[in-house]
Amino acid sequence: MKIRKRKHDQEVNTGSMADIAFLLLIFFLVATTLLQEKGLDLQLPRKKDDTSTSSPIKERNLFKVMVNSRQEILIKGEYRKNLVGLKDEIKAFVLNNGEQEHLSENPKKATISLKTSRGTKYASFIQVLDELKGAYFEIYAENIGLTKEEYLKLKQSDPHQYKLYLKSKEGIPMNISIAEPTI
Amino acid sequence: MAHFRKKASRKTQISTSSLPDIVFLLLFFFMVSATIKPKEELLAYKVPNAENLVKPEMKFLIKELVIGFPKSQKLGVTPRISDGKRYMEIKDIAQWATAAKAELPENYKDQMIVLLKADLDVDMGLIADIQEQLREVDVRKVLYRTSESTTDPIQ
Numbered sequence: 001m002k003i004r005k006r007k008h009d010q011e012v013n014t015g016s017m018a019d020i021a022f023l024l025l026i027f028f029l030v031a032t033t034l035l036q037e038k039g040l041d042l043q044l045p046r047k048k049d050d051t052s053t054s055s056p057i058k059e060r061n062l063f064k065v066m067v068n069s070r071q072e073i074l075i076k077g078e079y080r081k082n083l084v085g086l087k088d089e090i091k092a093f094v095l096n097n098g099e100q101e102h103l104s105e106n107p108k109k110a111t112i113s114l115k116t117s118r119g120t121k122y123a124s125f126i127q128v129l130d131e132l133k134g135a136y137f138e139i140y141a142e143n144i145g146l147t148k149e150e151y152l153k154l155k156q157s158d159p160h161q162y163k164l165y166l167k168s169k170e171g172i173p174m175n176i177s178i179a180e181p182t183i
Numbered sequence: 184m185a186h187f188r189k190k191a192s193r194k195t196q197i198s199t200s201s202l203p204d205i206v207f208l209l210l211f212f213f214m215v216s217a218t219i220k221p222k223e224e225l226l227a228y229k230v231p232n233a234e235n236l237v238k239p240e241m242k243f244l245i246k247e248l249v250i251g252f253p254k255s256q257k258l259g260v261t262p263r264i265s266d267g268k269r270y271m272e273i274k275d276i277a278q279w280a281t282a283a284k285a286e287l288p289e290n291y292k293d294q295m296i297v298l299l300k301a302d303l304d305v306d307m308g309l310i311a312d313i314q315e316q317l318r319e320v321d322v323r324k325v326l327y328r329t330s331e332s333t334t335d336p337i338q
Contacts, residue, residue, distance in 0.1 A: 019206045039236060043325075
């Protein structure tokens with residue numbers, strides 16, 4: 001009886017572990033700067049001397065958008081004050097499927113060309129690029145019966161959503177081409 | 184008998200009541216020391232707004248380039264390029280991209296994404312020159328960093 005009583009509890013007090021954990025958590029929260037990685041993505045063309053894949057594009061399959069150094073916009077040779085209606089024009093152009101003479105033959109061949117001048121402000125370029133991407137995203141979203149907002153929230157890591165994502169893009173590549181700026 | 188029992192049940196515990204104080208002391212120390220010397224940004228930039236943003240699935244593919252205006256008046260007011268650590272010239276971009284590419288695992292080397300954090304007042308000529316350099320070394324995915332706008336940018 002006596003011996004049992006003499007056994008002391010020699011455990012380390014773990015009550016403060018939570019405090020230490022919180023301390024570390026807060027420290028890392030404060031110290032790490034999160035990488036902000038949202039933006040507009042774009043695929044650049046191949047190297048200039050690489051002519052293996054380049055073939056001339058027919059005039060009707062090309063939708064030209066130009067922005068000059070005075071931030072003026074030229075769409076299909078027509079001067080525009082703003083970008084109102086550009087989205088719908090692109091949608092009509094891409095999804096034409098050969099119906100109208102002056103629009104694209106099919107979505108695969110349809111190419112949007114965005115040309116800037118060296119003096120164009122980056123902000124104007126992004127504004128136009130945003131519209132172009134928006135038009136394509138609307139097409140993709142309509143393909144699978146979602147709104148554009150829902151479409152942009154699809155997670156590619158989820159197999160089911162990835163399937164939808166692939167389905168939406170089927171046969172409609174996003175051909176946005178950046179021409180080298182003129183001086 | 185009673186006398187003995189009392190002695191045996193006495194526990195030898197260290198007082199932990201001062202522990203929170205020590206913890207908070209450490210916390211404040213790190214908080215203060217972390218804000219005193221932040222990662223020094225060489226350039227000032229304000230990214231444009233856009234609506235249709237995408238988020239790359241694999242973050243480790245992203246390498247950053249900043250194009251903005253020098254914070255120090257001594258360096259003038261022309262836009263400069265930086266990789267976050269040092270200033271770069273146009274001709275350095277290709278080398279930088281190649282070095283950044285080498286850090287990636289073998290099967291992802293062709294998928295490197297260059298995140299361009301450019302100020303909205305920068306001219307496209309500079310951006311185009313950078314893209315030209317990137318094309319030379321076959322780094323062809325770019326991501327223009329934009330902040331999210333809730334309203335339509337046209338209006």
